[in-house]
Amino acid sequence: MNQKRKSSYLRRLFSFVFLLAMVFLIGNAFITVDYNKGISGWSSIIRLNLAKLKMCKIQFRSPGSETLPRGIVASTSDLEMRPLWGAKRNKNPKPNLLAMAAGIKQKESVNKIVKKFRSSEFVVMLFHYDGAVDEWKEFEWSETAIHISVINQTKWWFAKRFLHPDIVSAYSYIFLWDEDLGVEHFDATRYVSIIKEEGLEISQPALDPNLSEVHHQLTARDKKSRVHRRTYKAIGRARCSENSTGPPCTGFVEMMAPVFSKAAWRCTWHMIQNDLNHGWGIDFQLGYCAQGDRTKNIGIVDSEYILHLGLPTLGGSVENKTGSGQFDKTESRHSSDKSKPSSTSQMSSGRSEVRKQTYAELETFKHRWKNAVKNDECWIDRFQS
CATH class of the missing domain: 3.30.160 (Double Stranded RNA Binding Domain)
Structure with missing residues (x-):
């Protein structure tokens, strides 16, 4: 009898242990699945955060704006005037910029130049190197022009400080002109249309060779052409031909009346030396800012030509x-x-x-x-x- 009881007890014990083991195994399986799901979830979150962190590091932010939310950053500007009160004027922004060095002794010449640039298409900025500003108020356009006055500074000094690419990025073309130009045969609107069609990143109006001070043969007007990009004449030791690849035969404009696309100006601005006022030497290196082939992207517009008087205004002159x-x-x-x-x-x-x-x-x-x-x-x- 004792043997039977002992055998029955062992069978019950074995059944209990077996049942307990099954409960443990089944429960452990559920716990493992939940655990793996938890690990997988956290792993995904970590991966997403790492990817976001990597993306944020790659994103470019303007120097100085790193602590600001991206949407508040206004990285560019323009030269449009804003009202002090009332609603913002409902008008289209002007697409181009004319910036000129100007002295009051040449006010009649400057007035004629500005009138060639339609007020609806050009912002006008005058760099006054003689300190005279109020004397320009007699001209109707003066009220809406931007006037900057610093004594005895050059066009390039002003341009380096007041025509930063981020400031003038709103303008398709930047005309950076001297004041001693005759514009009887020039129309700014037609000029812009031509350089757009020709794909000119850097250009200038041709010079009337009979009445102008011409320093480089390339810039002299060709009466038979609308635009030319090279000269075939001998210039000193240089023998200009179809195979010529650089200045003074091709890929060159002079510095009295250059016109830049916004991309070309961004490059040129960086090349202007902060402490060199006169800009000499830059003209021969402008090809590096032509956004490609300088023999194609730099040209002289013959159909819209000007007269260059060559007045030595800075420092005075004998005549x-x-x-x-x-x-x-x-x-x-x-x-x-x-x-x-x-x-x-x-x-x-x-x-x-x-x-x-x-x-x-x-x-x-x-x-x-x-x-x-x-x-x-x-x-x-x-x-x-």
Whole structure:
């Protein structure tokens, strides 16, 4: 009897242990599935956060705006005037910019130039190098023009400081002109239409070779052409031909009346040296800013041509030209007074010093370019022959 009871007890115990084991195994299976699901969920969250972090690191943010939410950043601007009160004027923004160095002695010439640029298509900005600003109020367009006045500074000095690419990015074309230009045969609207059709990133109106001061044969007007991009004439030792690939035969404009696309200007602005006022030397390197092939993307517009008087305004001059392009040879009233230095003599001396400075800056720019090329191991000269 004892043996039977013992056997029955063992069977019950075995059944209980077996049942307990089955409960444990089944329960453990459910716990493992839930655990794996939990691990998988956390793993997905971690992966998403890491991907987001990586994406945020890759995203470019303007220097200085890193602590701001992206949507609040206004990285560009323009030169449009805004009302102090009331509703914003409902008008289309002007697509192009005319920026000029201007002195009050040349106000008639400047007035004629500005009138060639339609007020609906161009913002006008004047760089006053003589300090005279109020004297321009007689012209109707002066009220809506941007006036910046700093004594005895050049067009390039102003451009480097007030035409930053982010400021003028709203404008398709930037006309950076001198004041001593005759525009009788020029229309700005037609000019813009032509350079768009021709795909010119950098351009200038051709110069009337009979009445202009022409420094480079390439910029002289070709009466038989609407636009030309090269010259075939011998220039000093340079033999210009169809195979010529760079200045002074092709890929070049002078600096008195250049016109830049916004992309070309962004590049050119970076090339303007902050401490070199006169900009000499930049013209021969503009091809690097032509957004591609300089022999195609830089050109001279013949159908819209101008007259370049070549007035030496900064530093004074011995003789001043009139609007007709002729010299005014009127002598100073003190020219016969030997006891005092004449105003003519003083102006001549000042102009001579300006001329010396321009040549010195040209050599400085050449030296900097040469060193920059030498020291930049990653730079590739796309025009190297």
